[in-house]
Amino acid sequence: MxxxxxxxxxxxxxxxxxxxxxxxxxxxxxxxxxxxxxxxxxxxxxxxxxxxxxxxxxxxxxxxxxxxxxxxxxxxxxxxxxxxxxxxxxxxxxxxxxxxxxxxxxxxxxxxxxxxxxxxxxxxxxxxxxxxxxxxxxxxxxxxxxxxxxxxxxxxxxxxxxxLSSPQLEYENxxxxxxxxxNWDTWQEEFGDYWIAKGKPELRELFKKFKNxxxxxxxxxxxxxxxxxxxxxxxxxxxxxxxxxxxxxxxxxxxxxxxxxxxxDHKLRNDWLGYDETSIEKGKEKDDKYEWLGVKDHNDPDLRLGVQKRLAAYGRAAGQAQGVLAKIAPTDFLKAIALLYTKELRLAAIASKPDKESEWPAVRATSESLLALPLEAYKKHCSAVRAGFERAARFLRQQQIHRVVDLPYQTQLVPLAAIFAEIGGKADHTTNNDKIARWYWCGVFGELYGSAVESRFAKDILEVPAWLDGGPEPSTVIDGVLRADRLLTMRSRLSAAYKGLQALLLRQGAIDFRSGQAFDQTVFFDEAVDIHHIFPKAWCESQKLPASLYDSVVNKTPLGYRTNRIIGGVAPSSYLEKLEKGKAGSNGQIIEPPIDKAALATYLQTHCIPVPELYANDFAGFMKARQKLLMELVSRITGHAAPTTAEAAEEGEELTTSMAHDSGLELIEAD
Incomplete structure (x- = not known):
């Protein structure tokens, strides 16, 4: 270089x-x-x-x-x-x-x-x-x-x-x-003349000092x-x-x-942020059809909206200001296009020079590859990539990921959208959808999209579509293994796997303890679902338990706001009893109906919660049993058996909340 x-x-x-x-x-x-x-x-x-x-x-x-x-x-x-x-x-x-x-x-x-x-x-x-x-x-x-x-x-x-509307008023004030x-010479001279005429020549010295x-x-x-x-x-x-x-x-x-x-003469910023009426009129003069944006004509509101706002609004729930694609950056969009374009170049080189691997160009989504992106290639893939991101939003909804804050990796959306853009209708087949889900969750639980992501992107766009067509398992699927001990060190949304595990619980049918409802998109927003402690933090502190354990993902699960209020800060046996008994008013009217114990046990099991240990307030037994149940849940989606041999613990420790905030890292916790 x-x-x-x-x-x-x-x-x-x-x-x-x-x-x-x-x-x-x-x-x-x-x-x-x-x-x-x-x-x-x-x-x-x-x-x-x-x-x-x-x-x-x-x-x-x-x-x-x-x-x-x-x-x-x-x-x-x-x-x-x-x-x-x-x-x-x-x-x-x-x-x-x-x-x-x-x-x-x-x-x-x-x-x-x-x-x-x-x-x-x-x-x-x-x-x-x-x-x-x-x-x-x-x-x-x-x-x-x-x-x-x-x-x-x-x-x-x-x-x-x-x-100060005249020079004389400037001098006066x-x-x-x-x-x-x-260029002060003329102003200084006229300033001096003004104050000499006013009988205050000493102000000339004031200006000299100001000048110097x-x-x-x-x-x-x-x-x-x-x-x-x-x-x-x-x-x-x-x-x-x-x-x-x-x-x-x-x-x-x-x-x-x-x-x-x-x-x-192409206005990329207008594509992203939207065209105003002046720009549209200029486009009419050039006979632009804006076909690369996938709009119908000059009157299509999406032309004025722009790709950014269109993606941000796509798939949002009722009452939700923005959907899960709200933080897609323009460079994310361009990287997905670059993956498709550079893959095209590589496949063409392979076809024309099958015996000269050294001359095959690399598939890339680096800053340099974005700057080398031809306008024609951008226009060719723009509409498909936009549709790919929209298909990614629907996919994420299927995985029970509804908000930006719950996205395990923002970066993984780039290859996900590029894959959907390339395979088109193939994504709707259940077998292909299951494979893409497995690839996605392997990336999340293998924690593979935190650094050096461009090389991972390139492998994904080459390997995942080929896998759908009968090829070998992609590198991301092979690499996406979660260690059991990692569960105990995940304590906040700084960890992609932490957020992934909560979404996976929703995906596999977690039911709210109080309402008895599964958390589909409507219930998720109506019930203000968030991540909460199972053994309440206040109770854990009263028992002198270490925060490093009770704050781990093993002791957390998605719950509705009202359910978490009932849980409060008491022992699990106490809040379970409250749920079973319900609540009556002073005149005997039912405020909270009782919940059948067997039904409640079923609800708990949908969260991978070991029921006997929870009723017994057995924190140590609960942590050990739930760690095993969560690993089995992850294994089912990734296809990897839970590791049975002890592996080297991950270097370092998770950031504290205060350190994360001081470093400017996103960290949002419900309790």
Whole structure:
């Protein structure tokens, strides 16, 4: 692999902004706006005004004279002539910072920005000269955002508080316009003349101090710029792009592919987020039929909805805001397409060069493979992959996985959707559906989709369809073995197998202790089903049992909200007795009907709960017996016998709740 070359040089901020204005430094066209919040713009200006660092920029040098790889556009607000320039560099990291500083500190037009209430407004930015020179004042308080008419109104519009609508009013209020941060000579001269005429020539000295202490920080401000060489590979650009961006908006291979497709006049972002009326009208002019999106015509509401919202809403239950596909990222969608496309290339190479395995291209879903995805291949597979994700949602419903939070692996949806996209109607045959279910659960309980997933994806798309056609078992099925001791270390939703086990209990017909209903999709949401302790946490603590045991998945099961309220914090024998006896009111009316003991025992058994041990409050016996029952349940779905020999325990231990939160990991527990 070729070495990635780059330069690291400090560049004057004024020089950078001038190259933006001239079109020498442009942006890859990600088809998105770079409007920043006014508070962030003011904070950035305050940092520059004090000479504080704002972080490095990263750019990619252009190959002059070569074809366009990324569509590009000038920084927002640059003169029209800038678009005609061949850029010397493309800005990869720092788009919002450069856009905000160019518009507020160099361009002589009002700045579009966003308020704290998420309203799009126009603002002029000023520095309060007196506050900026006050060493005791917070510099951020000296940066002022003024309405488009350059006036600040008193509360309830009871008059004008500050009026800066003319240079003379700026002088009078000692407010310096930031769009002259690099060009203060004329303003300084006229400011001096104004105050001499007013009989206060000493204010000229105030401005000189302001110029030396504040404005010169803008003129002398240097920004570190990391410039990637023009020969940097797509893969390296994408990796750097994903890892270094610090501006708040996520930037990844989807953004780069958006710019690549934009150079071919295709609006990838519109496919994902939906087409507005202007875009649809332009499409009509080009006679676009949008067949790659699987829509009927220009009036199809799905065209305006976009793939993202269509998938997020697909298969949701009544009253559910979003379905199980709500967190599908655009890169997930593109990876599924890349799997199908690169598999096509490999099969074609095998057919044409059967004896030259070294020349067969790999099946891949890496960032580099996404950037190498031809527009034609994207259009060919887009509709099928969308249908594949929708089929995946129906499959997950069959497996009793209804919410994003209950998904064992978000990553496993990529090969699942790609497989469904390829096999089409074959998925509806019961034998094939059972095989796909076995593959899915082997991936979950083998915990195979937590890292190095791209190589696993490639194996899946090659091996699973072949398995359905009579080929050998896929690697994921072979590798998907759960160790018995692992059950005792799974304590939270950070573990895919933890979530998988709860779904598997629902799948095999777990019945709620109180209602006697199986947890189909309707009951699941009506009863607010979640994962709860069987031996209640409060009781376990009173018995001085270790949390490492009572918090494990062996002591948890899916239960309805009202059932969990009845369980409370008492011993199992006590809450079982409450369920059997029911509850009567003061006048004898039945509030909670009694439950037959034999029926209750049956309900418990559907949760793989050892009934005698639970009634006896035998925690140790319960844990041992239920561990065995859960392993048998997993073995039935994966086809692997429970390991009978002792295996090496997994390295390390599960994160604590506080550590997971501090690390920014998703962790949602019911109790």
């Amino acid at each position: 070729a070495k990635t070359t780059f330069d690291t040089n400090p560049v004057l901020l004024q020089t950078l902004l001038k190259t933006c204005e001239d079109g020498k430094l442009q942006l890859p066209d990600f088809q998105r706006s770079w409007v920043w919040e006014e508070d962030r713009i003011m904070s950035l200006i305050a940092s520059v005004s004090r000479g504080f660092p704002m972080g490095a920029l990263m750019s990619l040098k252009s190959k002059i004279g070569e074809g366009v790889i990324f569509a590009r556009r000038p920084i927002e607000g640059a003169p029209v002539a800038a678009a005609q320039m061949q850029p010397e560099q493309l800005l990869l990291d720092g788009q919002q910072r450069m856009t905000s500083l160019y518009q507020s500190c160099m361009r002589r037009q009002v700045v579009s920005t966003i308020t704290a209430k998420k309203r799009l407004v126009n603002r002029w930015f000023y520095i309060d000269i007196r506050k900026a020179l006050n060493a005791e004042a917070d510099r951020d308080s000296a940066i002022i955002a003024i309405h488009e008419d350059r006036k600040i109104m008193l509360p309830s519009n009871k008059g004008i508080d500050i009026d 000692l407010m310096y316009p930031l769009n002259q941060a690099f 202490d504040v404005l010169k920080n803008f003129a002398e401000y240097q920004v570190p710029v990391i410039a990637l060489g023009a020969d940097t590979s797509h893969e390296a650009v994408c990796l750097v792009f994903e890892k270094v961006n610090t501006g708040g908006k996520s930037l990844d291979a989807f953004e780069l592919l958006t710019a690549i497709f934009s150079a071919k």
